[in-house]
Amino acid sequence: MGIEMHDPAIERAIEWHVKLSDGGGDTWEAFADWIAEDPRHAEAYDRVEALDDRIEPLLASLDEGQAANDTQGGPAPRRGFMLWAGGALAASIVAVLALMPPANSQRYEIATAAGERRQIQVDEGTDIALNGATKIILNRDDPRAAALIEGQALFRVRHDDSRPFVLEIGEVRVVDLGTIFDVVREDGQIRIAVSEGKVEYRGPGKTVALDAGQSLVAEAAGDVQVYDTPIEAVGAWQHRRYLYSGAPLSRVAADLSRALGVPIRVAPALAKRPFSGNLQINGTGDEELRRLAIALDVTLEPSGQGWVMGSSRRAHD
Numbered sequence: 574m575g576i577e578m579h580d581p582a583i584e585r586a587i588e589w590h591v592k593l594s595d596g597g598g599d600t601w602e603a604f605a606d607w608i609a610e611d612p613r614h615a616e617a618y619d620r621v622e623a624l625d626d627r628i629e630p631l632l633a634s635l636d637e638g639q640a641a642n643d644t645q646g647g648p649a650p651r652r653g654f655m656l657w658a659g660g661a662l663a664a665s666i667v668a669v670l671a672l673m674p675p676a677n678s679q680r681y682e683i684a685t686a687a688g689e690r691r692q693i694q695v696d697e698g699t700d701i702a703l704n705g706a707t708k709i710i711l712n713r714d715d716p717r718a719a720a721l722i723e724g725q726a727l728f729r730v731r732h733d734d735s736r737p738f739v740l741e742i743g744e745v746r747v748v749d750l751g752t753i754f755d756v757v758r759e760d761g762q763i764r765i766a767v768s769e770g771k772v773e774y775r776g777p778g779k780t781v782a783l784d785a786g787q788s789l790v791a792e793a794a795g796d797v798q799v800y801d802t803p804i805e806a807v808g809a810w811q812h813r814r815y816l817y818s819g820a821p822l823s824r825v826a827a828d829l830s831r832a833l834g835v836p837i838r839v840a841p842a843l844a845k846r847p848f849s850g851n852l853q854i855n856g857t858g859d860e861e862l863r864r865l866a867i868a869l870d871v872t873l874e875p876s877g878q879g880w881v882m883g884s885s886r887r888a889h890d
Contacts, residue, residue, distance in 0.1 A: 582617035688834020698731030705831035727808040761793030768807035813854040836879030
């Protein structure tokens with residue numbers, strides 16, 4: 574499924590490209606709504622965005638022309654010439670696009686911000702839940718394939734012996750064998766947990782089958798470990814619950830960052846300290862962070878745009 578160069582989606586994508594250059598929160602929300610309306614919108618915008626280096630000189634030349642004709646003597650804001658100066662900008666960019674072969678236009682990206690969650694149905698009986706700060710690539714021509722770039726996602730897959738669902742994670746392939754499974758990719762580490770059915774982990778030089786109630790941790794260095802995992806813990810983040818059994822605080826902090834939408838880092842001396850227990854997230858803001866700090870027996874102190882997790886006084890007693 575492609576787009577025609579004179580498709581209204583292209584011209585609208587050009588308009589969004591200009592708007593977003595100085596748009597506020599409302600503009601970005603409206604843009605997200607437009608992207609969600611039709612998969613062709615993301616394809617059109619990706620093609621325009623790929624030409625950013627060529628578009629900027631066009632914007633600059635129009636900006637100069639607008640300023641020269643400004644009777645007030647001051648430079649006109651970019652939003653002022655966004656009515657396309659008689660269509661010249663749109664025509665120029667469409668001309669450039671027409672000379673470029675489309676990229677792999679059937680692959681498209683879906684991303685969530687920290688603190689955001691999203692549900693996607695990619696095929697009948699197959700859906701993907703994205704946690705915050707997650708990026709995934711899907712294929713319109715092949716709903717049985719996906720690639721996790723970063724973050725965390727829960728996959729509920731309709732099994733098909735003739736066409737298994739395959740998830741790419743860098744050089745790793747995760748193949749479903751009739752499955753519900755959760756995957757995290759962060760800091761060079763891959764974690765997979767299975768709550769139903771079976772998956773097969775296929776990494777460089779190593780293949781591991783995982784059954785329901787098992788999880789796997791693969792390190793960047795190539796080490797792969799398999800553990801038992803409570804089935805109820807798999808995907809519990811959808812209900813804002815996190816169940817841990819000896820997880821390092823660095824992982825807990827990463828989970829909380831995704832869930833709450835605020836960066837949380839751990840003091841180096843505390844990063845590997847294990848935590849076991851249940852965390853239920855009931856809200857957001859400073860009060861919720863204070864409550865979680867007590868549950869974790871740590872301190873959470875503001876630092877820049879985020880928070881730092883440190884040792885509590887009790888830990889020193």
